[in-house]
Amino acid sequence: MTTQPDQTAEPQPAPGLRLRGMTKRFGSLVANDAIDLDIEPGRIHCLLGENGAGKSTLMNVLYGLLQPDEGEITVDGEPVRIGSPKQAMAAGIGMVHQHFMLVDVFTVAENLVLGREGGALLDMRRARRTVRELSDRYGFAVDPDAVIEDLPVGVQQRVEILKALANDARFLIFDEPTAVLTPQETDELIAVIKSLRDEGRAIVFITHKLREVRELADTITVIRRGKVVGTAEPGESEAKLAELMVGRSVNLTVAKAAPATEGDPRLVVRGLSVTGPTGVPVVRDVDLDVHGGEIVCIAGVQGNGQTELAEALLGTVPVSAGGVELDGTPITRLTPRQRIDLGLGFVPEDRQRDGFVGSFSVAENLVLNHVTEPPYASGIGLRVDRIRAEALDRVAEFDIRTQSVDTPVSALSGGNQQKVVLAREMSRPLAVMIANQPTRGVDVGAIEFLHARLVAERDRGTAVVIVSTELDEVIALADRIVVMCGGRIVGIVPANTSREVLGLMMAGVSADEAMRTAATTTEDVNEVIT
Template sequence: MSTIELEARSIVKRYGPLVANDHIDLSVLRGEVHAVMGENGAGKSTLMSILYGMQAPDSGQIFLRGAEMRYRSALDAIGAGMGMVHQAFKLFNSLTVWENVVYGMEPTRFGFIDRREAARRVATLAERYRLQVDPNAIVGRLSVGVRQRVEILKALYRDARVLILDEPTAVLTPQERDGLFDIIRNLTADDRTILFVTHKLHEVMAITDRVTVLRDGKVVDRMVTSETSAREIIRAMTGRAVNLTVEKRPATPGAVVLAARGLTVATDGGKPVVDHVDLAIRAGEIVGIAGVAGNGQTELIEALTGLRIPDGGSVAINGADVTRADVERHRDAGLAYIPEDRATTGTALAASAADNLAMGFQAKPPLSNGRLLDAGAVTAHAKRLIERFGVKIGSEQLAVGTLSGGNLQKVVVARELSHAAPLLIAEQPTRGVDVGAIEFIHGQLVAERDRGSAVLLVSAELTEILALSDRVLVMFDGRILAELPADQADEETLGLLMAGRVGEARPTDGSEAA
């Protein structure tokens, strides 16, 4: 008979009139991988923060291995055997792996940190769970996938018996994802228990044993993974059927809208992070950029959008040279931009939804009347977009800082898709949004293409790149390493190219990748 490792009984958490968790019951068995799924605002993050001791419930109980827990902070949860790997890693990039892992629990000798013993313990732990990490490596120099292993080692060093993984594959290559799954299997074989929080249905079907589905703060379904399907999980999450396939006709590319020639961006030390990149994005096509985080995609997009002046090369939008222009001139030339960082770059968190939905376009009709904003037009514009994009907010006058991450993303996407710009640069457009919103946003991006816009898509989701793109560019070490027609690419080929392994990668038609 399976043993219950973690149990939540009738958890309630309110934020004013909003009930984020409404009498939630959750039972997780020892040694299983248990997925918690739901749309944005369903209550997943709140529940995880309560289970990990970061917040206290208003009412309800938590039991760990049969004993009731009353956490005062996350330190109490860690001491009881809970661990959590956050989507945004919490590491000291300038320190070594072993220094990050043992921080706060360092072995000592004669009153000093025993560095050799600390490194030995970390190496032994890494070998036991096949985590393949060099204890003496500097964390800031490691790939994203290896840094994630360091986070897992931190939890295991503190003897976490239950590990919460929050969107753990968001920035991993397919090969790194498969490596993580191997690690998860090793952990559960040792009777460790995994809570897996994700929006990726194919991963849920591949790695989990059971699924608990939340909707509007309540548990609406509990499923055994092997006895259900992705479509049934989606129906439970959304209350409706969602089309998982992107419907689009073949592209009919027109004139070049965005052109970059020899584009170069260097670090303070002079090393190029974008190294003489050439690209041309045409009207009526979606071009996807695939690459592991840290290979120059962020700096490339900053140079293309006016957020950074390049160190060399040129950028033109609709024939207008904007190489050294500011963001406003890029806008005037025809740019709409969905940034990767929705909280810092994409929105002003203290401002209202109405103001955020007008930003960047506020000086143009119909939102302005001469030199002054038309308050009525701004409000009507906001209400229309909130309804069209399904943003869950009580009023267009509320600050967007009160929204969940997924709903904040919807605000950014709604604003940028509402102005029929000839060029759309979309950076991680569906990161952190639920399957229903993904379906809608994908449809809108294809509609932009079919309307004649040039669309440049940057995404860590290879399924998204393959589903939406007409051409795929692979970035590695600051360069465009390969270009493939979308119908000649697959996850394995792109994953190898993203890791720089050109000689091993072959398009699906058998021709050379690069």
């Protein structure tokens, strides 16, 4: 006798994590607008979008760091309420944060048990064993007794992953995980993420880097201004993905009408050293010449002295040794104001803190560095008509999207805020232009414009120095590349240097050794192929 299947049985819900109608508001700003998302086991789901698009906000809601105003979350078809990270972990959700959630003075094992204390005594022996087992399983090579502050950033990120895996997370969120990694560390992380997917875990990978999306994604969802604006296949071109991100076609290459002219040295740095607030040297014996008509990009993993070097050139941090000349004039003892008057332009790393006054209007910010001088001032009064006329010209020239030149800069988007800073610095004759992370937090369309303006400044004979942790930006803009590690210049190499060599140098390998290593690796690969 054959038993017939029960036709009335309800279908089993598909395994996975579902978000429906997720909405998060901050006052009048709708950061997430009725977002639907399916996160499936055994797949890598890339959330693609520019900084400020709402990607991280959505994942912070999913992980319980923020509470939604509307929407529902289900796990394997069952509604769940996630009011805290602890509840997220209980639901099988783990998150690897862009800014590590580690206690620097604790060991790896101690960080692993944080939030899981079961009483007066902690099972540190079990925590150490878990670190070793997971580390061996994924090839992490992490010592459970190592103190976090003594570990390189790449290893610290592995500790973040270990924390999520120790909680047996089925759903893993990676929020901009490659922001502080060398190219080699990025490749290692990508291999780990793929292995986690192959084990059946569901991965959410948040990024704005098109190269990584095409390398990793099984599914791509594009978010723009808090809304899902489309999905894409992993095989889509970078140009198509960029168009989805910003809503129009974007030129992803930097056009240079001519090679660098390389005139006389305009910025000369000799033996420059800077000591940090704790008494530890953060810039060590830097020698550098930057010629008029060239772009020199300073590359390196964040925190290797690039920011302190840029600030020392402006004069906002004291130098402990060495000196700087601008067009032959020693400026080491000059104030930032005096350096600006000699033709130094500066775009700071943190525009909101150091680049503008948010409550001031666009017009006022565009003349901040010369507001007390003619033609913007007369005696003790300001010439408001002249300031407004200058602002209207700069807004048109730099395509600053604002309702009015009287609009507070704080009301503008990140890209337009950066355009205000750049327009102010480039509205006068410059000898040297220093731009620290010039496109951080800026959408692809604005990046295209800002890059073009930096190249135009170089073509006018200005010596341009760009500090960037974005290797794509460095390769696209540079006429020469300076690589820093541990506060020192590891080497100065041509713009066509390979990513592999640059990555090795960013880890502290000398230029000659990095080139030999890269050449040997290429030979080994060719032997395998043949």
